[in-house]
Amino acid sequence: MNLQNYLRLWSFFAGHKKWIVLSILLSLVLTIMTLVIPTLSANLINEGINKGDTSAIFHYGEQMxxxxxxxxxxxxxxxxxxxWAGEYAAHHLRVAEYAKIQTLSHGNIDRFRSSDLLIRLTTDVLTVKNATIQLVLTFPIVPFFLLGTIVLISINMPSILPITFGVLVALALLLLAYLVIVQPKYITKDKRIDEVNHTLREALAGIRVVKAFVRQAHEKEKFGSVAENLRTAATVPQYMLAYITPANTLILYLGITAIYFIGGSQAIAGSGMNIGDVTAAAQYLIFILVPVYLLSIILPLASSADASLVRIFEVLDAVPEIRPPEKPVAVDVGKAQGRVVFDHVSFGYRTADGTAAKPVLSDISFIAEPGQTVGILGATGSGKSTLVSLIPRFYDVTQGRVTIDGVDVRQISLTDLRSIVSICQQEPVLFSGTLRDTVTYGMPGMTDDRMHVIARAADADSFVMNIPDQYDSYVARRGENFSGGQRQRLAIARALARNPKVLILDDSTSACDVVTEAAIQDAIGGLMEKTTRIIIAQRISSVITADRILIMEKGRIIASGNHAELLKTCPEYQEIYSSQLGSVPAAGGAAA
Incomplete structure (x- = not known):
């Protein structure tokens, strides 16, 4: 267990540490009031019951x-x-984590994994909260009880001090053995919880696929396996706790028996302890078990929370790969032209340890002039989506540079850059809310007239206006109450709403039919005539009218030209054409 993690957690209570100090004082008051009761009880027996003094009984009873x-x-x-402390810590850790995640780059998110980040935001924070509650509530009691009990026994009944220390040492050794054995088991249990959470989220996210392929039995068996691993991992610590509890009780009763034997002998002989003292001594010995019992609960919980804090602080300490420029070049977004230049660009995704992996893109160079449409074709995995993700700086180039209007994108503030560049991806993510919220997500406050213009360009206005509540209609999480084509058109409208100077459509019409796709492209061309448009596609029909088409293969541009030029000179383009649109026209023939 790393004390530094708890010291860092303590820093979250800046400005509120007085409450923790008050908690410690309250623990001291609770300890004193608890420890004084056996002494008062002894006085009640010795002075009241043994001597038949009713007033003494009422006096000490009242004090008790x-x-x-x-x-x-x-x-x-x-x-x-x-x-309060537990909820305060959980709230601030959760908010700090979420805020940090918003600053992380795509590369950081790729290495953490979304499901893992969810666990760190939920399960790990909950573990820290529970540990904080127990630590604040009970941890100060441990030293107070131990010290107070030993002091009172030393002053009032020193003859049983050896018994007290004997019981204390035996209980401490038993606790130490328990912690040594159980600690690794708790770590294993936490890992098994992660596995269950990951498997469950994956299965629920893909429940339609599971049902479509009738794989319910397989998924049930897979989840049952990880659930069984969790059951086994969680059961072992509970078994150990079940063993240690009767062992503690046995040691305690042996000590109490010894006290009754020694103290009772002294009381009968009339020397040393009397009956009230013997009763008080037995109670004090029971109090010895309290801190040991509390430690057996607190330490495993604190250790588990320590592991959670490590995972939380990994997120908080993560260094975003994409950092804003220290001295950004002043860019007038409204006057930007949108001229995109790739200058001998190479790129490779970073591995888990942060080192650069094998290049995904190699020596990419091309120019997209303002108002031009540039199409990008290539097989899956050829690097098309990676290439366009470098323009808005989702990732930074490994070599070379990407410029917009002659300025390296790394020298433009991220806010300005992403106001100039708007991207719409193949798998659109729609947030829950209304259709109005969806379309105007990047431009809150947009007028209804402008919203309708944008939606018509994306061929979304027609189906939205046929819905009873129109733009006030509810959008479910991830847009699940709309078809794939409708989601893509809404996402295109959202991208257009920002009136970008560079518009990237990453296979964004793949779920639309060819006629709808052509209508969308014509409408966008008319609405944003001066906008640079970069279109990634699998279908030649998506880019056939582009001013320039780039053919990519294994991270390289192997051919470049317009449709007619590539149809004459590029075998790869000819192959794609023939597979999708039929035989390649003879020289001088009409292109499809």
């Missing part, structure tokens, strides 16, 4: 009641502070 009430009030107040 007052001590019990004060102790209860202190415990209630301390519990309130502990719950």
């Amino acid at each position: 009641l007052i001590a019990a009430i004060i102790g209860c009030l202190a415990f209630v107040a301390n519990t309130a502070i502990a719950v």
